[in-house]
Amino acid sequence: MATIKAAILGFGTVGQGIYHILNEKREELKNKLGLELEVAKILVTDTSRERVPGTQHLMTDNMAEILEEDGLQVVFEAIVNEEPAYTYLKQAIENKCHVITANKVMFAKHGLKLQALAKEYGVFVGYEATTAGGVPVIKTMKNILLVNDVSRIQGILNGTSNYILTKMRAEGWAFEDALKEAQRLGYAEADPYNDVSGQDAFKKIMILSALAFGEQPDWDDVEVIGIDRISAEQVKLATEKGMRYRHVAEVEKREDGTIFAKVGPMLVDAEHPLYPVDDVNNAVALETNYIGTLSLVGPGAGMYPTASVMVEDYAEIIGKRAGFVVRI
Amino acid sequence: MATIKAAILGFGTVGQGIYHILNEKREELKNKLGLELEVAKILVTDTSRERVPGTQHLMTDNMAEILEEDGLQVVFEAIVNEEPAYTYLKQAIENKCHVITANKVMFAKHGLKLQALAKEYGVFVGYEATTAGGVPVIKTMKNILLVNDVSRIQGILNGTSNYILTKMRAEGWAFEDALKEAQRLGYAEADPYNDVSGQDAFKKIMILSALAFGEQPDWDDVEVIGIDRISAEQVKLATEKGMRYRHVAEVEKREDGTIFAKVGPMLVDAEHPLYPVDDVNNAVALETNYIGTLSLVGPGAGMYPTASVMVEDYAEIIGKRAGFVVRI
Numbered sequence: 001m002a003t004i005k006a007a008i009l010g011f012g013t014v015g016q017g018i019y020h021i022l023n024e025k026r027e028e029l030k031n032k033l034g035l036e037l038e039v040a041k042i043l044v045t046d047t048s049r050e051r052v053p054g055t056q057h058l059m060t061d062n063m064a065e066i067l068e069e070d071g072l073q074v075v076f077e078a079i080v081n082e083e084p085a086y087t088y089l090k091q092a093i094e095n096k097c098h099v100i101t102a103n104k105v106m107f108a109k110h111g112l113k114l115q116a117l118a119k120e121y122g123v124f125v126g127y128e129a130t131t132a133g134g135v136p137v138i139k140t141m142k143n144i145l146l147v148n149d150v151s152r153i154q155g156i157l158n159g160t161s162n163y164i165l166t167k168m169r170a171e172g173w174a175f176e177d178a179l180k181e182a183q184r185l186g187y188a189e190a191d192p193y194n195d196v197s198g199q200d201a202f203k204k205i206m207i208l209s210a211l212a213f214g215e216q217p218d219w220d221d222v223e224v225i226g227i228d229r230i231s232a233e234q235v236k237l238a239t240e241k242g243m244r245y246r247h248v249a250e251v252e253k254r255e256d257g258t259i260f261a262k263v264g265p266m267l268v269d270a271e272h273p274l275y276p277v278d279d280v281n282n283a284v285a286l287e288t289n290y291i292g293t294l295s296l297v298g299p300g301a302g303m304y305p306t307a308s309v310m311v312e313d314y315a316e317i318i319g320k321r322a323g324f325v326v327r328i
Numbered sequence: 329m330a331t332i333k334a335a336i337l338g339f340g341t342v343g344q345g346i347y348h349i350l351n352e353k354r355e356e357l358k359n360k361l362g363l364e365l366e367v368a369k370i371l372v373t374d375t376s377r378e379r380v381p382g383t384q385h386l387m388t389d390n391m392a393e394i395l396e397e398d399g400l401q402v403v404f405e406a407i408v409n410e411e412p413a414y415t416y417l418k419q420a421i422e423n424k425c426h427v428i429t430a431n432k433v434m435f436a437k438h439g440l441k442l443q444a445l446a447k448e449y450g451v452f453v454g455y456e457a458t459t460a461g462g463v464p465v466i467k468t469m470k471n472i473l474l475v476n477d478v479s480r481i482q483g484i485l486n487g488t489s490n491y492i493l494t495k496m497r498a499e500g501w502a503f504e505d506a507l508k509e510a511q512r513l514g515y516a517e518a519d520p521y522n523d524v525s526g527q528d529a530f531k532k533i534m535i536l537s538a539l540a541f542g543e544q545p546d547w548d549d550v551e552v553i554g555i556d557r558i559s560a561e562q563v564k565l566a567t568e569k570g571m572r573y574r575h576v577a578e579v580e581k582r583e584d585g586t587i588f589a590k591v592g593p594m595l596v597d598a599e600h601p602l603y604p605v606d607d608v609n610n611a612v613a614l615e616t617n618y619i620g621t622l623s624l625v626g627p628g629a630g631m632y633p634t635a636s637v638m639v640e641d642y643a644e645i646i647g648k649r650a651g652f653v654v655r656i
Contacts (some may be wrong), residue, residue, distance in 0.1 A: 013628055020616065032474060050332050135620035142462060146360060146643040147353060265439075270598045273625065290349065290636035291462035291626060297529060297601065298622035308618035309476050315474035 006074040007041040007066045011051050014078035014102050014190040017307025023057035037205045052163045063088050067095050076310055077101040086110045093117050100313045102306055104130035108203035112210050126313025131204040132282040135298040135306025141211055150212040152252035156205040159225045159256045159300030160188045160195035161247040166278045168235045197226040205249035217259040225264035243267045246274045333371040334396045334402040339379050342430050343404035345635025361646045369394045391416050395423050404638055414438045421445050426640045429455035430634055436531035440538050454532040454641025457531040460610040463626040464631025469539055476616040478540040480580035485532040486606035487628030488516045488523035489555045491574040494606045496563045525554040527589045533577035533589055545587040553592035571595045574602045
């Protein structure tokens with residue numbers, strides 16, 4: 001059976017998740033796709049630390065070595081910041097590799113450019129994992145957009161914020177205590193700024209804007225408010241009125257063609273679809289012309305949800321070669 | 329530009345919806361798919377009645393005439409009962425046509441057989457429209473199943489029942505009055521038996537069972553209870569306790585490998601994800617191993633949601649020929 005060679009860039013939580021899933025599902029993926037996938041290289045900054053037993057010989061801290069790997073076809077990227085991720089993915093695409101990324105900071109800014117480059121080189125860019133974790137909003141929207149227009153997108157896109165708001169309400173905790181617990185559970189980074197300031201949700205709604213409308217609003221025009229100024233007292237008051245705080249990102253294309261986005265806390269009552277969306281769950285509602293409003297809810301964070309949708313991206317890319325011949 | 333010829337079997341609400349969308353989206357589909365789609369034939373039982381202006385010359389009451397149409401490649405089927413739909417789709421597949429169906433009664437019973445036949449003849453079967461209307465549960469689950477196992481599916485799968493339960497609660501109507509209004513709005517058939525008895529939801533959960541587990545439980549072993557025995561008094565009592573009736577279909581694969589399904593009314597509180605799912609909306613929750621629980625909510629009925637997902641099926645089938653070459 002033919003083998004496809006892949007590299008993983010970044011071997012933290014998500015990178016390791018990909019590796020584990022590819023191992024656990026090796027036989028099944030082989031049977032379903034008719035191809036074997038081999039992780040040939042793993043890019044890390046410190047090659048001396050073996051994170052997963054048996055991977056030491058795959059590790060390198062040199063991207064050039066990965067690009068030179070003979071027959072490399074797929075690059076999974078799970079690095080955190082804009083650079084060097086963007087440069088690496090450009091290089092991978094120019095080497096005719098399909099790339100699959102979980103990097104929302106990089107993709108919010110450079111996604112449209114990377115996709116244009118990929119088209120030029122005849123490869124695919126998978127980016128389901130950049131937005132809403134395990135919730136397949138990118139694939140769903142791509143499919144809907146084949147026939148429908150999407151006019152508005154609204155969602156809870158940051159699992160950490162939603163977890164904190166949930167605990168403040170359900171446990172009566174102060175913001176700081178809920179944040180500490182989120183950090184202890186690995187939901188929030190040591191520096192929680194991106195999550196609680198709304199910047200993380202902002203990046204994700206920009207990715208969805210690019211997909212739905214082919215463009216983004218000017219970033220400076222978007223009001224972004226986090227959850228860090230919501231007090232335990234405010235949450236208590238809302239609960240007494242039967243309301244819940246949700247942190248909501250939204251973007252819409254208005255009738256005059258302009259794109260409007262905002263990110264911030266919102267009070268919802270029990271009739272609102274976002275009312276029962278607790279803990280680290282994410283939710284996305286898509287307003288469309290034919291289908292009406294379609295909502296998706298699922299885990300917005302975690303090693304396996306994120307890694308799983310990246311492996312699905314891979315399977316989807318491989319599936320595109322399925323021997324369909326149009327009889328024309 | 330090359331043209332693909334299609335036929336529509338059945339020209340009621342859904343059949344006409346397909347025709348309208350294909351016309352409205354003609355240019356866009358052409359640009360996105362690089363192929364033009366032409367509706368070459370429409371199968372009806374009464375050819376004397378022109379339902380949509382300009383379609384008279386396309387109508388026939390003879391399936392043989394459709395199968396003989398030169399270069400026919402896609403058959404959209406929107407007929408209601410098991411036969412002759414099953415026979416027609418078998419014939420279409422044997423003629424190497426891709427088939428796209430909205431017929432849940434037929435597909436619940438014959439879906440696995442049709443898919444096996446299609447595989448043999450190298451064509452695709454699209455059946456997104458059989459289940460949950462505009463909610464893309466089939467595509468989402470197919471994609472998830474590439475990497476995940478689905479262990480349990482739970483959902484509101486009959487929009488008419490959900491509409492009736494919503495009106496009984498929100499307006500205080502009796503079952504009969506809510507049913508009459510549903511019929512007036514075109515949600516319920518003149519004979520509402522399939523909807524309110526739970527039989528419609530049962531067929532849909534059987535379709536999802538076949539997809540998730542490759543098999544169905546013995547139909548006789550499944551308890552199916554409708555909403556027709558729920559009184560206005562019961563609904564009022566539930567509301568006073570902060571609960572809502574939902575009509576829920578579920579199927580799960582148990583640890584011993586057996587498949588268990590049931591269909592019936594359920595009381596849910598405000599914490600339950602199905603609590604805010606009102607009116608004709610459908611909802612499906614999929615329990616998976618890597619992603620966790622993923623839920624989808626959207627319109628479960630209507631001309632455009634159903635027709636729209638059928639055209640998406642078509643676009644997806646065409647998209648599979650996308651020029652992806654594996655470099656091995």
